[in-house]
Amino acid sequence: MTATALPRLCVVIPCFNEAANVAPMVARLDATLAGIAWEAIFVDDDSPDGTSVAVRAIAVQDSRIRCLKRIGRRGLASACIEGMLATSAPYLAVIDGDLQHDETLLPRMLEALEGGLAEIVIGSRNIEGGDKQGGLTAARQMISDTGAALANAALPMRVSDPMSGFFALPRDLLEEIAPRLTGTGFKILLDILLSAKRPLRSLEIPYSFRARVAGESKLDAAVLLEFAGLLADKALGGVVPLRFLSFAAVGAIGLLVHLAVLGLLHGLGGVGFNAAQWSATLIAMTVNFLLNNRITYRDRRLRGPALLRGLVLFYLVCGLGAAANIGIANLLLRDGVLAWGLAGAAGAALTVVWNYAVSATLVWRAK
Numbered sequence: 633m634t635a636t637a638l639p640r641l642c643v644v645i646p647c648f649n650e651a652a653n654v655a656p657m658v659a660r661l662d663a664t665l666a667g668i669a670w671e672a673i674f675v676d677d678d679s680p681d682g683t684s685v686a687v688r689a690i691a692v693q694d695s696r697i698r699c700l701k702r703i704g705r706r707g708l709a710s711a712c713i714e715g716m717l718a719t720s721a722p723y724l725a726v727i728d729g730d731l732q733h734d735e736t737l738l739p740r741m742l743e744a745l746e747g748g749l750a751e752i753v754i755g756s757r758n759i760e761g762g763d764k765q766g767g768l769t770a771a772r773q774m775i776s777d778t779g780a781a782l783a784n785a786a787l788p789m790r791v792s793d794p795m796s797g798f799f800a801l802p803r804d805l806l807e808e809i810a811p812r813l814t815g816t817g818f819k820i821l822l823d824i825l826l827s828a829k830r831p832l833r834s835l836e837i838p839y840s841f842r843a844r845v846a847g848e849s850k851l852d853a854a855v856l857l858e859f860a861g862l863l864a865d866k867a868l869g870g871v872v873p874l875r876f877l878s879f880a881a882v883g884a885i886g887l888l889v890h891l892a893v894l895g896l897l898h899g900l901g902g903v904g905f906n907a908a909q910w911s912a913t914l915i916a917m918t919v920n921f922l923l924n925n926r927i928t929y930r931d932r933r934l935r936g937p938a939l940l941r942g943l944v945l946f947y948l949v950c951g952l953g954a955a956a957n958i959g960i961a962n963l964l965l966r967d968g969v970l971a972w973g974l975a976g977a978a979g980a981a982l983t984v985v986w987n988y989a990v991s992a993t994l995v996w997r998a999k
């Protein structure tokens with residue numbers, strides 16, 4: 633067997649339920665990258681529509697096409713990172729697998745990197761010549777604009793489209809930054825720019841975001857929350873786990889729900905305090921569970937029978953947590969260690985940590 637030369641460019645294509653877009657994507661890459669040694673890695677999170685089957689059907693005849701299939705995992709950012717780390721090509725590009733990005737930019741991106749014009753080249757919808765209207769609804773556009781403004785406040789350099797999912801960089805640079813990446817959520821480019829520890833020399837090339845033809849978008853309002861989480865994580869130097877922040881924020885919402893229900897039932901409705909307290913606790917725990925399931929653990933989201941099982945477990949975990957909260961607060965108070973306010977706060981803080989640690993391992997265990 634003879635060895636073949638290493639490709640210059642590896643195109644990393646995150647995809648989830650994009651089976652219908654795989655063959656057209658390969659055909660477009662083949663056309664636009666003629667004359668360049670390239671390979672493509674489709675990173676598929678075990679899509680139910682058989683995306684990986686579609687990739688492998690092409691891969692058996694074309695060794696430039698590879699499939700990185702992850703089981704029991706979800707996440708755009710981590711898919712991109714793992715794809716980028718799975719190649720030895722000197723230059724990397726990331727592009728969506730839904731044909732919304734303009735792949736004809738790739739040769740220019742590679743040229744700019746090879747020519748040393750920039751350390752990172754970004755496909756941008758927000759500069760002159762770019763068109764952001766094409767594939768975005770008004771609401772998505774607003775999220776994107778708000779995000780870009782917030783991101784620029786946190787970044788050491790100006791980037792007009794820091795939320796872009798279409799960019800290219802040398803592998804060396806990615807490997808240098810990789811250990812510091814947060815790797816959760818959707819904003820892989822922003823993660824890279826924030827983790828670089830120095831302003832990267834960037835070049836933005838305008839393009840028009842195309843409308844989706846096949847498949848559907850996986851982004852929703854939770855993305856903005858996730859984005860806030862990414863900024864918080866970077867601001868805190870990655871010491872406090874993001875999930876914990878999200879869990880604690882959901883807990884704070886639960887507390888408000890609890891007080892509101894208690895006020896409604898006991899204060900306004902004249903329901904006895906104990907009954908009102910029990911109802912408020914149950915409702916707040918249920919709201920907490922559903923929010924955590926949707927936001928904090930969206931990548932391990934429970935559905936169907938598992939959702940019910942999880943809810944019951946969550947009641948148990950929180951019930952124990954509440955008992956411990958009262959016990960600890962009483963102890964601290966009895967021994968005169970702390971004043972009642974501080975004793976209560978210490979009890980509550982321990983409860984959040986307990987609830988977080990135990991529900992992460994029992995209710996939403998990683999598969």
Ligand SMILES: Nc1nc2c(ncn2[C@@H]2O[C@H](COP(=O)(O)OP(=O)(O)O)[C@@H](O)[C@H]2O)c(=O)[nH]1
Pocket residue numbers: 646647648649650675676677706707708711727728729730732797848849850851
């Ligand atoms: N591997 C992987 N790919 C994903 C995941 N979520 C989204 N994608 C892919 O990331 C790209 C961008 O996602 P999309 O939903 O189109 O985002 P939008 O274009 O901003 O609406 C698409 O190619 C998706 O198939 C995921 O959890 N895992």
Ligand SMILES: [Mg+2]
Pocket residue numbers: 728730732844849
């Ligand atoms: Mg898309």
